[in-house]
Amino acid sequence: MILLETLSLTHVYDGRPVLKDVNLKINNGEVFALIGPTGAGKTTLLRLLDLLEIPTSGSICFNGVDITHSRRQRADTRRRLSFVQQKPIVFSMSVYDNVACGLRWRREKNETIRRKVDNALELVNLAENRNRTAKTLSGGETQRVAIARALVTEPELLFLDEPTANLDPVSTAKVEEVLAHVIQERKATIVMATHNMSQGQRLADRIGVLIAGKVLQIGSPNDIFCLPTNMEVAQFVGVENILKGVIVDKDDNLVTIQVNSSTLQAISDYEIGEAVYALIRPEDITFTLAKDKTSARNVFEGKITKIASVGPLVRIEVDCGFPLLGVITKRSAEELGLKVGGRIRASSKATAVHTIKRWT
Amino acid sequence: MIAIWQGFLKAIELIVMLDPEVLEITTRTLVISISSTIIASLMCLPLGSLIHFNNFRGKRTLINLIQTFYSVPTVAIGLIVFLLFSRSGPLGFMELLFTPQVMVIGQVILISPVILGLVIAALSGVDKAAYETAIAIGASQFQATTIVIREARYAIYSALILGFGRAISEVGLALMVGGNIRGYTRVMTTAISLETSKGDIVLSVALGIILISIALIINFSLSRLQQRWR
Amino acid sequence: MNKKFFKILPLLITIIVILSFLIGCAPPAPSVPQYPVHAAKARFKIATTTSLYDTGLWYYLEPMFEKYADVEMDIIYAGTGIALEYGRRGDVDAVVVHDPAAEAQFIAQGYGINQRYFAYNFFLIIGPPNDPAGIKGSTATEAFQKIYEAGMKDPDTVKFISRGDNSGTHSKEKLIWSKAGFKYADVEKSGKWYIEAGKGMGPTLQMANEQQAYVLADISTFLSYTKNTKATIVSLVEQDPVFLNVYAAIAINPDTTKVTNIDIAKKFINWLISTEIQDVIGSYGKAEYGRPLFFPLADGSCNIEGCPPSEKYTTPVP
Numbered sequence: 001m002i003l004l005e006t007l008s009l010t011h012v013y014d015g016r017p018v019l020k021d022v023n024l025k026i027n028n029g030e031v032f033a034l035i036g037p038t039g040a041g042k043t044t045l046l047r048l049l050d051l052l053e054i055p056t057s058g059s060i061c062f063n064g065v066d067i068t069h070s071r072r073q074r075a076d077t078r079r080r081l082s083f084v085q086q087k088p089i090v091f092s093m094s095v096y097d098n099v100a101c102g103l104r105w106r107r108e109k110n111e112t113i114r115r116k117v118d119n120a121l122e123l124v125n126l127a128e129n130r131n132r133t134a135k136t137l138s139g140g141e142t143q144r145v146a147i148a149r150a151l152v153t154e155p156e157l158l159f160l161d162e163p164t165a166n167l168d169p170v171s172t173a174k175v176e177e178v179l180a181h182v183i184q185e186r187k188a189t190i191v192m193a194t195h196n197m198s199q200g201q202r203l204a205d206r207i208g209v210l211i212a213g214k215v216l217q218i219g220s221p222n223d224i225f226c227l228p229t230n231m232e233v234a235q236f237v238g239v240e241n242i243l244k245g246v247i248v249d250k251d252d253n254l255v256t257i258q259v260n261s262s263t264l265q266a267i268s269d270y271e272i273g274e275a276v277y278a279l280i281r282p283e284d285i286t287f288t289l290a291k292d293k294t295s296a297r298n299v300f301e302g303k304i305t306k307i308a309s310v311g312p313l314v315r316i317e318v319d320c321g322f323p324l325l326g327v328i329t330k331r332s333a334e335e336l337g338l339k340v341g342g343r344i345r346a347s348s349k350a351t352a353v354h355t356i357k358r359w360t
Numbered sequence: 361m362i363a364i365w366q367g368f369l370k371a372i373e374l375i376v377m378l379d380p381e382v383l384e385i386t387t388r389t390l391v392i393s394i395s396s397t398i399i400a401s402l403m404c405l406p407l408g409s410l411i412h413f414n415n416f417r418g419k420r421t422l423i424n425l426i427q428t429f430y431s432v433p434t435v436a437i438g439l440i441v442f443l444l445f446s447r448s449g450p451l452g453f454m455e456l457l458f459t460p461q462v463m464v465i466g467q468v469i470l471i472s473p474v475i476l477g478l479v480i481a482a483l484s485g486v487d488k489a490a491y492e493t494a495i496a497i498g499a500s501q502f503q504a505t506t507i508v509i510r511e512a513r514y515a516i517y518s519a520l521i522l523g524f525g526r527a528i529s530e531v532g533l534a535l536m537v538g539g540n541i542r543g544y545t546r547v548m549t550t551a552i553s554l555e556t557s558k559g560d561i562v563l564s565v566a567l568g569i570i571l572i573s574i575a576l577i578i579n580f581s582l583s584r585l586q587q588r589w590r
Numbered sequence: 591m592n593k594k595f596f597k598i599l600p601l602l603i604t605i606i607v608i609l610s611f612l613i614g615c616a617p618p619a620p621s622v623p624q625y626p627v628h629a630a631k632a633r634f635k636i637a638t639t640t641s642l643y644d645t646g647l648w649y650y651l652e653p654m655f656e657k658y659a660d661v662e663m664d665i666i667y668a669g670t671g672i673a674l675e676y677g678r679r680g681d682v683d684a685v686v687v688h689d690p691a692a693e694a695q696f697i698a699q700g701y702g703i704n705q706r707y708f709a710y711n712f713f714l715i716i717g718p719p720n721d722p723a724g725i726k727g728s729t730a731t732e733a734f735q736k737i738y739e740a741g742m743k744d745p746d747t748v749k750f751i752s753r754g755d756n757s758g759t760h761s762k763e764k765l766i767w768s769k770a771g772f773k774y775a776d777v778e779k780s781g782k783w784y785i786e787a788g789k790g791m792g793p794t795l796q797m798a799n800e801q802q803a804y805v806l807a808d809i810s811t812f813l814s815y816t817k818n819t820k821a822t823i824v825s826l827v828e829q830d831p832v833f834l835n836v837y838a839a840i841a842i843n844p845d846t847t848k849v850t851n852i853d854i855a856k857k858f859i860n861w862l863i864s865t866e867i868q869d870v871i872g873s874y875g876k877a878e879y880g881r882p883l884f885f886p887l888a889d890g891s892c893n894i895e896g897c898p899p900s901e902k903y904t905t906p907v908p
Contacts, residue, residue, distance in 0.1 A: 052496065079498050089493045092511055101507075102497040153498060447680035447848040457681050458635060458664055539635075539666040542649075554667070557793035558644060560818060 001028045002064070003189050004049060004157060009058035011044055018044045020213045022058070026157070026191055031183055033204035034193045035224075037236060041213045042193035043086070046159050049191065050083045079106075082155035086162045088146030090134035095126060095145055098134045102153045120148040123185065124178050140171025144178055151182065160192040164199065179203060197237055201225060209233045226281065227354050234279050234356070240325045241280040244358060247272050254350060260321050265297045266353035275358040284352035285326030287316060287336060288345045296347035300324065304342050307333070314338075318346050367565020371573075374566055386570065389547040392460055393528040396467035400475050401520050403468075408479030409505050413491070423480060429473035438536030441466040445537065458539040463547075466533045471523040478522065482515030483508060517586055521579060528575060634854045635664040635682040637673035639758055640790030642686060642837065645810040645883050647874055651867070659857050669790060671756030677701055677840070680847030684855040688758035688808075688837045701847060702840040704855070704907040707898045708862040709871050709884040710836040713762055715827040716795070716812055717804040722747045725804070730830040731770035737804050738772065741783030749803035753794055754786025758835070763806045766832055799823050808835050810875070810883035817879060834896040837884075841907070860906040863888060 002025050009022040018041045026032050034042050048055050051067070051074045059068040062080075067073040090098050099120055103113045121127045124144040129137070134145055143163060150158055163179065164172040180203065183190065194200050200207050201221040208218045209228075217224060217233045228234035234242055245264065249256035250272050257264045257278050264278050286296065302320030309315075314333040318324045324346050338344065374382045411422065443449050445457045445465075456462040486508050494504035509516065531549040538545035540554060548571045555564040638648060648665050656663050668676060670687045677685045678701050685702070687693060696702045715725065715733050723740035725733035740748040753760040764774045777784060785803065787794040791811040798805035799821040809828075815821060839862050841855035849855075861867055868886035875883035885891060887903035 050496065052492070078496075083496045085489070085493065085496075087489075089487055089489045091490065091507060101494070101499075105497070105499045105503050149497060448678070452680070452848060458666065539664065541664040541666060542652075544633075544662070544664055557789060557796065558815075558818070 002026070003028045003062070004191075005061045006049070007059045007061070009045075009048065009055050009060065011041075011048060011053075012056045013044070018213055019048070019055075022210075022213075022215050024208060024215065024218070026189060027206075029187055029189055030205040031190045031192065031203055033200035033207045034191065034210055035195065035197055035200045035207055035236075036193075036210035038195055040210045042195075042210055043161055045210065046083070046161050046191065046193055050081050050159050051078045052083070079153075080156045081159065082150035082153060082157070083159045084143070084146045084150045084161065084163060086165055088142055090137070090142055090145055092133070092135055094131050095121070095134050095137070096130040098145055099149045099152050102149060106153070116152050116154075117148075120152040123151065123182060124148045125174075138171070140167050140174055143167065143171070143175050147175075147178060147182070151186065151188075156189065158188050158190045160190065162193055162195065164196065165194070176203065197225070209236060211236060228279065229356055231277060231356070234277070238281070239279045239354075240282050241278075241285070241323075243278040243280075243322055245276055245278050247274050247276060247355075255355070257353075257355070262300060262321050264353060265350040266355050267351055268355040270355055270357065276355045277358045279354040279356065280324075280348050280352055282315065282325045282327040284348050285324060286347050287326055287328055287332070287338070288347065289336060292345070297350045298353065299345060299347040301343065301345050304338060304340050304344050307338060307340055316344070318344055320346060363561045363565055366562045368569055370562050370566035371569040375570065382567070382570065384543070385546055385548055385551050385567075386574065388460065388545075389528060389549075389571070390574070392463050392547060393467065393524060396464045396471060396527050397475075397520060397524040399464070400468045400472045400523055404472055404476040404479055405509070405516070408476050408483065409509065411476075412480050412483040413505060413508075423477070426473050426477040426480070430477060432470075432473070433532065434470060434530040435532030435536060437466060437470050438533035441469065441533065441537045457537065458541060458545060460538070460545055463534055463538045463545060466537050467527045467530070470530060470533055471526050474526055475519050475523040478519030479516055482512040482519060485515055486511045514586065517582070521582060524578070525575065528571075631660065631662045632851060632854060633664055634659070634661045634684075634851050634858065635666065636684045636686060636858070637666045637668045637676045637682045638686040639670055639673065639688055639837070640667055640792065641688070641757075641759065641808045641811045643667045644790065644792035645814045645875070647810075647871070647884065650874060651870070654867075654870075655858060655861060658861060659854060661854055667790065669753070669755040669757035670761070674701075677842045678847065680842065680849045682842065683849050683851040684839060684841050684858055686837065686839045688835055689761040690836070690838075691761060692756075692758070693838055693840060696840065700845075701843055703843045704841040704859055705838050705902070706859050706863050706905075706907065707836050707838045707887050707903045708859075708868070710834065710887060710892050710897070711809050711884050712828065713759070713806055713808050713833040713835050714812065714825050715804060716798065716807055716823050717826045718802040719822060719824050721826060723804070726826045728827060730766050730827060730832045733827045734766055734770045734772075738770075738777065738780070742781055745781050745783035749783050749785055749801050751785050751787050751794055751798045751801065751803045751805045753791070753806075754788045755790075757791075759791060759806060759808065762833075762835065766806070769832065795821070795823070813875070813879045813881075813883060831894050831896065834892075834894060836887075836892075836896070836898060838898075856907045863903055863906065 004026040006022055006024045009019055010017065011019040022045060034045065036042055047053055049060065054069065059066050061067065062077050067077050091101065096117055099117045100113050103116060118127065121130055124147050126141065126144055126148065129141065137145060164175050167175060176199065182188065183203065192203065204221060206218065207221055207224045209216050209224060211232045217229050224233070225237050228237055228239060231242065243259045243264065245257040245259040247255050247270055248258045248263070253267050253269060255266055255268045255270065257266060257276060259278060266278060270276055300320035302318040302324065304316060305319050306317035307314060312330060313327050314330055316326050316328065316338060318326070326346055411419065441462065442457070445451050445454065445462050447457065490511055491504050491508050494507050499507065529549065531553050534547050534550050535553065538550065540546050540550040548567055552564045552567045552571070555567065642648060652663050652665060666676065666682060670689045670692055673685045673687055674692060674696050676682045677696065693702065693705060697705060715730065717725065723736045725736050728736065737748060737750050741750060752763055767774050767777050787797050789797070791807060792815055794805060795807055795811065795815045802823070812825065839859050841852060841859060842849045844850070844852045865888060868888040871884050872882055872886040890900065
C-alpha cells in the first residue's frame with residue numbers, strides 16, 4: 001500500500017534546479033533509504049516530502065490524496081509526519097521537556113505525555129538522562145533525543161536526514177542500533193537520507209539513488225549494489241571497475257565482451273553488437289599467482305601498478321591491458337607476496353560481471 | 361571626597377530614619393520606572409518578534425533606525441513630549457503635562473528603542489533552525505515563536521533590565537515634562553539635580569547612593585530569579 | 591491560526607496597550623498623598639522664579655495655601671523666561687516673577703491678567719572677599735564699570751557670572767549695564783571674564799562661589815545660600831535704588847490660553863496680598879538669618895523709585 005508518492009517532483013532554488021522530475025513511491029511499513037553524494041538534493045527532497053516547502057512543480061500524494069498545495073491539508077498532514085534533522089536542534093530545557101514539546105503543543109494530557117515520553121526515551125536508551133539539560137548532551141545523545149522527540153508523536157512516516165553523518169563510529173553504531181530497534185518495534189515507515197551506502201544497505205528495505213537531483217535507480221540493496229543500471233550509480237556505489245566493451249558473442253545468456261584486446265564473459269540479456277559497460281566490484285576480483293589454478297572464467301594476467309592500504313584491506317591496481325581494481329585482506333596480500341611491479345593473475349566469475357548499456 | 365563620605369553617612373541616616381520625603385521620592389521613582397519598563401516590554405516583545413520573524417523591504421533600515429535611537433538625548437525626547445502634551449500642543453486636552461503619567465509616557469518612548477532593538481538582537485541570536493524545528497515537530501506559528509523567545513530569554517531579560525536602567529537613571533525628560541514638583545513629580549534623579557544646584561551636595565550624594573543601591577538590589581534580585589528559572 | 595491575523599496581532603496588542611494607558615486604565619497616579627484624599631482635588635499649577643524657590647519660601651507657603659483653598663498646589667521651578675512661556679502655553683495657572691518689563695509685555699500681549707505685587711527686596715552685587723576689581727562702596731553702575739574694565743584686563747582673576755536665562759535677575763542685570771552706558775550685546779561678547787550660567791539663582795551663586803566671581807543676586811537667595819553652604823563670596827555693593835526687586839503674581843488669562851483654574855488663581859493672588867499672609871512673608875527668615883528675606887508691600891513701606899502703585903498691592907482681584 002502506497003503511503004507517500006511523488007509525481008514529477010521538481011524544485012528550483014535561486015534559479016538552479018535542485019530536483020528534477022522525481023518519481024517515488026514509499027510503501028507503508030517499509031524502510032526506504034535515499035542515498036547519494038553530498039549536494040545531490042537529498043535534504044531538499046526530504047524537506048519537500050515533509051511538507052516544509054512547496055515544490056516548484058510536480059505533486060505529492062499522501063494516502064492517495066494530492067496534498068501539494070492546500071495549506072490546511074499540508075498542516076494537517078504534517079502533524080502525521082516527523083523529521084529528524086542532520087544536526088538536530090534541542091531546546092534549552094531538560095531532555096524530558098524536549099521530547100514532550102510536541103505532545104504539549106498538541107495539548108495532550110500530562111499522564112499521557114509522561115507515558116509516551118518515557119516509552120520513547122526507553123526506546124532510544126536515554127531513560128536515565130531524562131532530567132539532564134539537553135544542551136549538554138553529546139552529538140550521538142542529541143541525535144537520539146531528536147529521534148525520541150520525533151517518535152513520541154507516533155508519526156505515520158518518519159524522515160531522517162543523514163542521522164549519523166556528524167557522529168564518530170561508536171556513536172554511529174549506537175544510533176544505528178537504536179534505529180534498528182525502532183524499525184523492529186514500531187514497524188514505522190521510514191525514509192532515511194544517507195551518503196553512507198553500507199548504512200543504507202544494512203537498514204533499508206529499498207534504496208533510491210539520487211544523483212544531481214535525479215533519481216537514477218530504485219531497488220533492493222542487492223539491486224543497487226550489484227546490479228547498478230547506469231554509470232553514475234555504479235560509480236557511486238563503489239563499482240570501481242567499469243570497462244568499455246562490445247558484445248561479440250552470445251550463448252544463451254552467457255555473453256562474451258570485447259574489452260580492448262581481451263575478452264570477458266558475463267551473464268547478460270544484451271545482444272551481439274551492443275556497446276556495454278562491464279562492471280565488476282573490486283571485492284569480486286580474486287588474485288592468484290601465475291601458476292595457481294582457478295575455476296573462474298575470466299582470468300587476466302597483468303602487472304601490479306599500485307598497492308594501497310585501506311583499513312584492514314588492501315587495494316590492488318593491476319594493468320592487464322585495461323586497469324582492474326581488486327580488494328583483498330592484508331593477510332592474503334602478504335601470503336601472495338604482492339609487490340608493485342610484480343606479475344599477478346586477476347580473475348572473476350562471469351556471474352560477478354554486470355553489464356549496462358553504453359551510449360556511444 | 362569628604363562630601364562622599366558625608367553623603368554616605370547622610371544616606372544611612374535618611375534610610376534608618378525612614379525620612380518620609382526620601383521614601384516618597386523613592387517609591388515614586390520605582391513606580392514610574394517599573395511601569396514604563398513593563399509597558400514598553402509589553403509593546404516591544406510582540407513588536408520585536410513581528411519584525412524579526414518577517415522579512416520585508418526596509419527591514420534592515422528599520423533596525424538601523426531603531427538602533428540610532430538607543431542613545432537619543434533624554435532632553436530631546438523630553439522637549440518633544442513637552443511640546444506634545446503642553447496645553448497648547450496637540451495632546452494638551454489630556455491635561456497630562458507636569459503629571460507622573462506623562463513621565464511614564466515619556467520614559468516608554470525613551471526606552472522602547474532600546475528594548476525593541478535588543479529584543480530583535482536577542483531573537484537573532486537564536487539558531488534559525490530552532491523555529492523550523494518547532495514547526496517540524498508540530499508547533500503552530502505562535503507556539504514556535506514562543507519557543508524561540510524562550511530560547512532567547514536571557515538576552516531578553518538583559519534588554520528589559522537595560523531598559524529599566526535607562527528609565528530610572530534619566531533626568532532630562534523627567535525634568536522637562538514632570539516639572540520636578542515636590543510631592544507630585546519629583547523623582548530621585550530630579551531631586552539630586554535640584555539639591556546639587558542648590559548647593560546641598562551632601563544630600564545629593566546621599567540620594568545618589570540610595571539610588572544606586574536600589575538599582576543594585578533590583579538587578580541583583582532579578583538575576584537571582586533568572587538563575588532560579590534556569 | 592490565520593497567518594494574517596497572527597501578523598497583525600502584535601501590532602494590535604501594541605495599540606491596545608497604548609490606548610488603554612492613555613485612557614487611563616493603566617497604572618494609577620503614584621503620588622503619595624499627605625492626607626486622605628476624598629475626591630480628586632484640583633491641581634493648581636504655578637511657575638515661580640527661582641529666587642523665591644531657592645529661599646524655601648514656597649515650601650513654607652504651599653501647605654498653607656493648599657489648606658486654605660483645598661487644592662493640590664504644584665510649584666514649578668523656572669526662570670522668568672520659561673515661566674512666562676509656560677503661562678503663554680497655558681501649562682500653568684499663574685506665574686510669580688520679578689521682571690517688570692517682561693511682565694508688562696506679557697500682560698500687553700493678553701496672556702496675563704490680575705497682576706498684583708506682593709513682596710519686594712533688593713539685589714546686591716556679590717563677589718570674592720578680596721574684591722580684585724575694587725567695587726566695594728561704589729554705586730551699582732560704577733561697580734559694573736569697574737568689573738568690566740578689570741575683567742577685560744585680567745579675565746582670569748576678575749570674572750562675572752550672569753544668570754544668562756532671561757530671568758528677572760538677568761533683566762535687572764541688563765538694566766544696570768545699560769544704565770552704566772554699555773550695550774548689553776557688546777558686554778556679552780566682550781571676553782571670557784563674562785560667564786553666562788544659564789541656571790537658576792541658587793546654582794548661579796554656587797558657580798560664582800566656585801569661580802570666586804562677581805554676581806548679581808537677590809538678597810534672599812544669597813542669605814539662604816550662604817547659610818546652607820560654606821560659601822566665601824560676600825556682599826560688596828548693597829545700597830542703590832536700581833537694586834529694587836519687586837515680586838509679582840500674575841494669573842493666566844483663560845480667554846487667550848487653555849487654563850481652567852482661573853478662580854483658584856484669583857484666590858491665590860488675593861491670598862498673597864491679604865494682611866495675614868503679608869505678615870507671614872514679612873517675618874519669613876527673620877529668626878534664621880537675623881533679617882527678613884522679603885518685605886511685604888501691604889504695609890506701604892516701599893517708597894523708593896520703582897515701587898508699584900498702591901492699588902497694585904492692596905486691591906484684591908475681582
